[in-house]
Amino acid sequence: MIEKFNTIVSQAVPLPIENVDTDQIIPARFLKAVERKGFGENLFRDWRYRKDGSPNPDFVMNNPRYTGNILVAGKNFGSGSSREHAAWAVYDAGFRVVVSSFFADIFKNNVLNNGLLPVQVPEGFLEEMFATIDKNPTAQFEVDLEKQTITNLLTGNGTHFEINPYKKECLLKGYDDIDYLLNLTAEIEAFEQSK
Amino acid sequence: MEPKTLFDKIWDAHVVNKIEGGPSVLYIDRHFIHEVTSPVAFSGLEKRGLKVFRPQNTVATPDHNVPTLEQHLPIREELSRNQVETLTKNCEKHGIPLYGLSHKWHGIVHIIGPELGITQPGMTIVCGDSHTSTHGAFGSIAFGIGTSEVEMVFASQCILQPKPKKMRINVEGNLAPNVTSKDIALYVISQISTSGGTGHFIEFAGSAIRSLSMEARMTLCNMSIECGARGGMIAPDETTYAYLKGREYAPNGKEWDRKVAEWKQLVTDEGAIFDTEYTFQASDIAPMITYGTNPGMGIAVDGTIPTGDSLAGSDKATFIKSLDYMGLKPGEKLEGKKIDYVFIGSCTNGRIEDFRQFAQYIRGKQKAPWVTAWIVPGSKQVEQQIREEGLIEILEAAGFALRQPGCSACLAMNDDKVPEGKYAVSTSNRNFEGRQGPGARTLLASPLVAAAAAVSGVITDPRD
Numbered sequence: 001m002i003e004k005f006n007t008i009v010s011q012a013v014p015l016p017i018e019n020v021d022t023d024q025i026i027p028a029r030f031l032k033a034v035e036r037k038g039f040g041e042n043l044f045r046d047w048r049y050r051k052d053g054s055p056n057p058d059f060v061m062n063n064p065r066y067t068g069n070i071l072v073a074g075k076n077f078g079s080g081s082s083r084e085h086a087a088w089a090v091y092d093a094g095f096r097v098v099v100s101s102f103f104a105d106i107f108k109n110n111v112l113n114n115g116l117l118p119v120q121v122p123e124g125f126l127e128e129m130f131a132t133i134d135k136n137p138t139a140q141f142e143v144d145l146e147k148q149t150i151t152n153l154l155t156g157n158g159t160h161f162e163i164n165p166y167k168k169e170c171l172l173k174g175y176d177d178i179d180y181l182l183n184l185t186a187e188i189e190a191f192e193q194s195k
Numbered sequence: 196m197e198p199k200t201l202f203d204k205i206w207d208a209h210v211v212n213k214i215e216g217g218p219s220v221l222y223i224d225r226h227f228i229h230e231v232t233s234p235v236a237f238s239g240l241e242k243r244g245l246k247v248f249r250p251q252n253t254v255a256t257p258d259h260n261v262p263t264l265e266q267h268l269p270i271r272e273e274l275s276r277n278q279v280e281t282l283t284k285n286c287e288k289h290g291i292p293l294y295g296l297s298h299k300w301h302g303i304v305h306i307i308g309p310e311l312g313i314t315q316p317g318m319t320i321v322c323g324d325s326h327t328s329t330h331g332a333f334g335s336i337a338f339g340i341g342t343s344e345v346e347m348v349f350a351s352q353c354i355l356q357p358k359p360k361k362m363r364i365n366v367e368g369n370l371a372p373n374v375t376s377k378d379i380a381l382y383v384i385s386q387i388s389t390s391g392g393t394g395h396f397i398e399f400a401g402s403a404i405r406s407l408s409m410e411a412r413m414t415l416c417n418m419s420i421e422c423g424a425r426g427g428m429i430a431p432d433e434t435t436y437a438y439l440k441g442r443e444y445a446p447n448g449k450e451w452d453r454k455v456a457e458w459k460q461l462v463t464d465e466g467a468i469f470d471t472e473y474t475f476q477a478s479d480i481a482p483m484i485t486y487g488t489n490p491g492m493g494i495a496v497d498g499t500i501p502t503g504d505s506l507a508g509s510d511k512a513t514f515i516k517s518l519d520y521m522g523l524k525p526g527e528k529l530e531g532k533k534i535d536y537v538f539i540g541s542c543t544n545g546r547i548e549d550f551r552q553f554a555q556y557i558r559g560k561q562k563a564p565w566v567t568a569w570i571v572p573g574s575k576q577v578e579q580q581i582r583e584e585g586l587i588e589i590l591e592a593a594g595f596a597l598r599q600p601g602c603s604a605c606l607a608m609n610d611d612k613v614p615e616g617k618y619a620v621s622t623s624n625r626n627f628e629g630r631q632g633p634g635a636r637t638l639l640a641s642p643l644v645a646a647a648a649a650v651s652g653v654i655t656d657p658r659d
């Protein structure tokens with residue numbers, strides 16, 4: 001089971017950097033856990049903290065002006081490794097939506113499997129989001145999964161986003177893929193026989 | 196019948212069920228696991244009270260964070276040791292074959308699968324590591340998955356996957372001497388960018404591809420994901436069969452003949468349609484090296500770093516940030532630049548052919564005194580071959596020491612970390628910020644370019 005996704009209205013945290021790869025989201029040295037906990041602390045570790053371990057005041061997550069559970073990132077977010085730890089880190093840090101103009105495939109699969117919604121928007125809409133947040137960090141955005149829309153509540157502009165209907169259903173209901181597959185065991189066994 | 200691509204033939208033969216408007220339920224023939232991305236999947240399975248559905252279709256090896264020295268001793272670093280021990284316990288509990296550190300078949304997951312003949316044409320293969328695409332070199336659909344998906348495969352031997360689009364990349368003609376499949380990979384990614392393949396599965400074809408050895412094909416398919424693709428594949432042919440024949444888990448006797456006849460059907464039919472197609476000329480490809488922080492930022496080793504003048508907005512900002520990290524300047528030449536580390540290894544270039552090339556270049560030369568070199572075989576079998584073929588003597592005479600198998604500096608989860616600000620010419624697959632250690636500066640290249648740098652201590656064209 002994953003957490004059910006409803007409509008979200010929130011401020012957004014901007015990360016206007018392109019090609020943010022999974023090694024930046026969570027460096028390999030933090031992948032040594034055997035349990036799924038504590039990854040949120042190390043999200044964007046090498047940007048977020050200085051070498052002595054103190055928070056880097058220049059990094060957006062350390063700036064109290066920016067809060068909310070929507071992360072807005074530059075194009076091609078999540079490229080690189082298949083490590084699901086990247087999705088866990090984003091989720092554990094309190095985000096429920098990641099907005100970008102382009103996502104890497106594996107990352108998109110991974111976040112969807114964890115109740116985190118990837119919202120792919122046109123380049124122009126993303127630019128407007130960054131500009132809005134820059135001018136007014138408290139600006140609110142609404143993400144409506146049922147309608148598949150994201151709206152900039154300050155400007156009133158909105159856009160539609162795509163999501164696979166099956167994944168949408170899973171998120172709305174809080175189901176995961178394993179629940180689905182476990183119901184198919186007989187069919188899978190029949191398939192094995194026929195091979 | 197409608198002409199089909201190689202990809203479609205394999206995919207369609209593995210679809211158990213298709214969800215209306217959703218992904219397909221894809222049956223998985225082989226599941227490779229390692230210590231880093233499996234523990235959470237095992238514990239998820241246990242929380243649901245389940246056993247591994249088909250343990251005999253699963254193969255395990257600890258590779259990502261194992262030390263490359265003194266492997267007979269307990270792993271010193273506690274967290275790494277815990278992950279390796281957890282893998283061992285989970286494999287025992289679920290009856291999964293494990294090739295652990297002391298095993299003669301131990302090695303990097305993507306090296307041992309092919310080496311043992313576990314990887315075969317026509318299969319679907321997954322692993323919680325993005326470079327699973329390596330196995331596509333045998334004409335199989337192989338791709339990396341996340342931990343939730345590892346758990347799905349444990350639970351049902353299936354995975355839910357949307358069908359990707361299809362791309363064909365043709366490379367025609369002959370490669371120049373000293374140009375390798377690593378250079379093809381870096382060249383193609385530099386041309387189509389690190390997101391050029393997103394949403395696609397690539398088939399590599401053309402005369403230059405056909406003439407590659409299995410090792411070289413694996414290097415190319417390994418790197419296919421660095422352009423954003425789900426995976427890469429090459430249709431099986433005589434080279435594939437010759438490589439597989441006689442390997443531990445390869446079919447034998449009558450079964451072999453039956454299988455080969457089946458595998459011969461695994462080609463893209465004339466007239467089959469690809470969503471995207473590119474053709475490159477092998478003669479345009481030089482030995483390559485990267486200068487930036489993604490694998491698409493590559494140039495010919497004797498070339499100059501782009502000026503970035505044609506870029507604008509966030510593309511430009513990203514380019515500048517990347518060069519700043521690397522301590523390099525736009526328009527600069529890399530040749531002659533001093534380097535500090537050389538890494539030969541990883542599932543990209545840790546096979547026997549890579550060490551042969553490296554050894555051939557350095558034979559009779561000496562390692563530059565300021566260069567630290569990590570020479571890491573991809574598996575125990577590769578290590579043994581290095582010894583048996585006498586490559587070890589060549590390495591040692593030139594001042595290089597051989598280490599023990601593992602992922603090592605490819606992702607620097609073990610002790611093999613490049614210090615901050617240091618330059619490493621690396622035969623691995625990623626040059627992301629911090630990939631080889633915090634602040635490390637990675638220049639990706641072939642084993643030959645790495646060999647040339649290791650002996651001269653500066654970036655050098657191996658053709659000179």
Ligand code: SF4
Nearest residue numbers: 326541542602605606
């Ligand atoms: S060598 Fe690198 S890319 Fe290959 S399996 Fe190990 S960590 Fe992954």
